[in-house]
Amino acid sequence: MKFGVIVFPGSNCDLDVYYLVRDILKKEVEYIRHDAKTIGHSDLIILPGGFSYGDYLRSGAIARFSPIMAAVADFAAHGGLVLGICNGFQVLTEAGMLPGALYRNNHRQFRCEQVYIRVENAKLPFTGAAKRGDLLKLPIAHGDGNYYVPPDQLTELETNGQIIFRYTDQNGAVKAEANPNGSLGNIAGACNRAGNVAGLMPHPERAGTNALGSEDGLVIFNSIISYLQSREVA
């Protein structure tokens, strides 16, 4: 089982993902450059957080045309798992691989803090180790996390279970005060229709050990590992 981490110019959470996978999860991991044409033998692709290409024009807008993105899209089209974290989520929405868009936080501030997110769909490769309604305490660090999707599409996402996580207070209540960026419906993470491409604004890779304040991020990574293992057996 091998994790592949895409490295764009300006990615800065690539190392966090690499560290978590190699040193905490004890799995194989490799960096894949933005200008590579193939993703090699990775079983899962992670698009990490950061400020790819300086986030010029719009967050993720330029990165999504990197040479590697054609290979990532092809991998996803064949059922491969792709997870976008923070800037990676923005890249995936810009690429049209995930619905909606992420724009400026409604209060215009860059927010760097711990938040709680609630698992809305626990039947995905990214959430199988959780139960619906479970709360995860994860850090956020972003200025453009305000998720938007047109109203008709929002209904569709809700019907299809494509909303994976919502921001809540520490008791699991979806409230405006618990929303760190103005995101529609407190949405913190979403996936594509098939459920193999997902994105979220919080950073599970920075919550893999209690030394960093929380190990709730492991829920997501352990879900992925279980899913890939069951697929290997099958």
Place this chain on the structure above:
Amino acid sequence: MVLDPQGVAVENSLIALGYKNVHKVRVGKYIELILTAENREDAAIQVEEMARRLLSNPVIEDFSCTLQEAGV
């Protein structure tokens, strides 16, 4: 139409300066580019394609283009 946080900040500032008639401010982007084209029509086709694919995000933004002939 999506909320424009920058526009709201500017609107509040204008109102604070006494411009009480201001009701709605939106802040956008202005992109200027020079390109070669066979004619105006060709230029418009090229620019609109660029605007659709990269310069704007249709989920949250609209765009319009104007053309001007550059000196040779």
